Amino acid sequence: MTRKDTFTIGFMLFALFFGAGNLIYPPELGIQAGTSFWPAILGFILTGVGLPIVGVAAIALVSDDAKALGSRVHPMFGLVFTAIIYLAIGPFFGIPRAANVAYEMGVMPILGSGGTMALFLFTIVFFAIVLFVSLNPSKIVDRIGQWLTPALLLAIVALSIASFFQLDAPLQSPETTYTAAPFFKGFVNGYLTMDAIAGLAFGIIVVTALKDRGVTEKRSIFKHTLKIGAVTAIGLAVVYTSIGWMGAKLATFGSFEGGADILSAGADHLFGSFGAILLGVIVALACFTTCVGLTVACSQFFSNTFTGLKYSHVAAGVTIVSFLVANLGLSQIISYSVPVLYFIYPLAIVLMVLSFFHGFFKGSSYVYRGALIFTSFFSLYSGLSAAKITWAPLQSTLSIFPLFEEGLGWIVPALVGALLGYLLDRSRRNSKYVAATKKVS
Template identity: 40%
Template sequence: MNALSKKEIVLISLMLFSMFFGAGNLIFPPFLGQSAGDQVGLSLAGFILSAVGLPILGVAAIAKAGSFYELAKRVHPAFASLFPLLIYVSIGPGLAIPRAGSLAYEMGMLPFLPQTAATQPVGLALYTLVFFGLVFWFSLSPSKLVDRFGKLMTPALLILLSLIFVKSLFGPKGGLVQAEGAYAAHPVMQGFLDGYLTMDALAALVFGIVVSNTLRSKGVTEPGRLSGYMMAAGTGAGILLAVIYLMLGAIGSTHAFLGKAENGAQLLTNVMGHLFGSSGILLLGVIFTVACLCVSIGLVTSCSQYFSGLFPRISYRGWVGLLCIVSMLIANMGLTLILKISVPILGAIYPVAIVLILFALAEPLLSPRSHLYVTAVGLVVVYGLLDLVNTMLLPRSMDFLLASLPLYSEGAGWVVPAFVGSILGFGVDLLRKRAY
């Protein structure tokens, strides 16, 4: 039973931060800052609550439950087999890893290509070949992730982001504009909903195995100590995420005078061009490339460890190679198509993960054998499937039904099914207690 030094805990926290912090985490906060305007403080508070709080709770939930499988098994053994598999495929080779590779190309390479070359698919193909070659190489030695992320990639990323923030403090900037739309009506709620679009709560369930295996490789095997170190690493990573989000949100809110941007990537491009000139676009490309590379390595490592345990006939190295190849092929579909497919799918999965995390943290008030897991998660799954079918297969023809749910228009229509399912499960628990 080994005790870790403060330095080792910090390095593991940096590793976890770098795996969480991808391109999406760069894009959302500054765009929120621009849109929220004079309500940026309240909006960022909501954003940090979901984009930082939920991932920390996710790591804590895995630490308490012991593993993702043990947590999901509380719903049903079949659910414990299917839901983790769905998450690993979705935020792994199916959607998130290819998205990172494609976005790294669009932000880190495409702006510097001649116009004739930029329209040719061969550019994306060659770039993703090199990108996923690097991901493959880094992912072959998961025990070295702490040194590579903690001592190299994460500090480089933090230095680059700090440089941008300091430059923005002393450069020309404008006042805060008036908040728009939902940011004016309910800024905290809108910020909260924006925050969970980062999908880091799902990543927390996946990255838990990486943190756990890293700690075990350092001799930490006692369950209580393992759980404590996992929560410490999650908290450390969360603090870093919160600081970066505040910096990016402030940059977005004070540079609205540059003109309305359609998305966070465009906004950051405008800001970097304003602050640093043409060299700023290069700096932004480096930041996006490092962030996408870090999150891709973390996801490939996590997914390979999971799949090699589920299908042991293929070794860990074999899964790393297979996932990199599949991700590279899907990345060549292009960022626009990947995003179009990923949003509704992840929107259906995410609420289920939130309910699982909250229930896991409700112990000892809520027994792992409580029927709340079945009823609440079951209703949220049904809602998610209906919403997914309504979005992807039907031309939103079920809006008349789903829109009757409170918070549906804000993207949180799953809350009512979760609440109703919790009441039903609590009632079943009471009846069973009385029966005995």
């Protein structure tokens, strides 16, 4: 592994992560957080940058895919939970959302809105190109890491530098949701990027790229993954802070419908008509690379898991389903994806964190199960709440736990569940030891 390889794979991973949610949510956070921008963006970066790299590193630890990680709980859990993750970040939510953002921010500002027919025609061309590139997964590192990512970074740098020097309006007071606990609000909003669960999917791409370069020993894979992750993390953190700061500075320019509208207004203010073209290039490259990475990851998972499925057939199926869902429209996709993400994220975080302490508790499935069972009550509540489904008795029971109001009430129960699982495992081992001793004597 050369230094060039580290940066090439790191750039590839950056491009795979940096897609639709990464573009639209930081500016929205900035305009809402106002003077609370810095703690809010720090919380966002923790889930939007830190956790995705942890997810990739967790896969590197097992040198396999996310199913192997989930199987530490139970083989069936590993299969079902991993399938849900891939479907969520793939054809049901992640890929269609990226295609819609590419259309709304990359095409509409330049050509105007053409209604549903324009979206239909755009997605036909978009997904045809995605499928073409995805059919050769072995070349994904070179195509994205060496060519597309540098072009993407140059365009983002131009927009970010201009915003730092030309936007000098004072920061506004934060909105209500960012007044009391901006760090935790930013932390939970980082869920919407989908990157932490995407890290579990992209991890196998990084591991495969390392093995293709002759890195096969597990310790070396993990060490190189951390270096690659550092390259990716620095890039993502700088970009999130830059476009989030742009949003915070644009608060005095009027009201906006969302992150896409904020970025479009900022690009227009900074560069005029050229800004729409520059933003179009950024969005097209960011969303395209993410869609390719997600298509490859999903297709590899399902074709490897179900041996009767050919990779090319799965890739075609993923793009077709993504195309159909994409034509529902961005707002519709976001509305039904948020509850699912609020349910999945706490479980994925606990699973990833436990993987780093796997040796400490000797890989006991009781620890994994205890932590995830306790976490599931809170993640289910979060998902139902995001879907506007509430049950007062459940809410009053769960609200006694620390950080519940901040959306992180699952942390203490996860620790308690892991501890109970550990004690149960120790008791089971001691019982077996005592029984074996008696049998010998």
